[in-house]
Amino acid sequence: MSAYERFEQLVVLTLSLIIALVIVIAVLQLCRNVVPLLIGGAIDPLDHNAFQALFGSIFTVLIALEFKHSIVRPALRRNSVVQVRTVLMIALLALSRKFVILDSGVTPASTIAALGFATLVLGLLCWLLRHRDLSE
Numbered sequence: 001m002s003a004y005e006r007f008e009q010l011v012v013l014t015l016s017l018i019i020a021l022v023i024v025i026a027v028l029q030l031c032r033n034v035v036p037l038l039i040g041g042a043i044d045p046l047d048h049n050a051f052q053a054l055f056g057s058i059f060t061v062l063i064a065l066e067f068k069h070s071i072v073r074p075a076l077r078r079n080s081v082v083q084v085r086t087v088l089m090i091a092l093l094a095l096s097r098k099f100v101i102l103d104s105g106v107t108p109a110s111t112i113a114a115l116g117f118a119t120l121v122l123g124l125l126c127w128l129l130r131h132r133d134l135s136e
Contacts, residue, residue: 012071019068026061033057052101059097066090085129088122095119 037043070086
């Protein structure tokens with residue numbers, strides 16, 4: 001392994017440890033905030049605002065997990081190329097989170113249209129990449 005490859009491995013290890021720490025803290029904070037509310041009945045999962053806050057937080061943790069996975073996977077394969085499809089999937093997860101926490105009554109229609117267009121384009125790119133991989 002060259003010096004640069006060892007450097008990449010060190011950077012990936014450092015980043016994955018930092019992201020793992022952030023994920024653990026986020027999960028602990030989520031549990032600390034949500035579990036007492038659920039047990040005490042103070043949070044109604046059917047309440048739209050509570051649903052947005054709860055699932056927005058869960059999506060944030062999922063995005064961080066997928067981000068960590070996208071960094072670690074190439075390092076384990078000794079392949080320094082991050083897969084484009086993985087980056088697109090993370091972007092789709094982030095857009096999905098945005099749609100979940102979006103307040104359609106307050107958000108301008110142009111913003112909703114732009115987010116929808118971005119989702120459509122990312123989905124199309126994922127489909128094209130998958131189609132390309134299947135035809136090879």
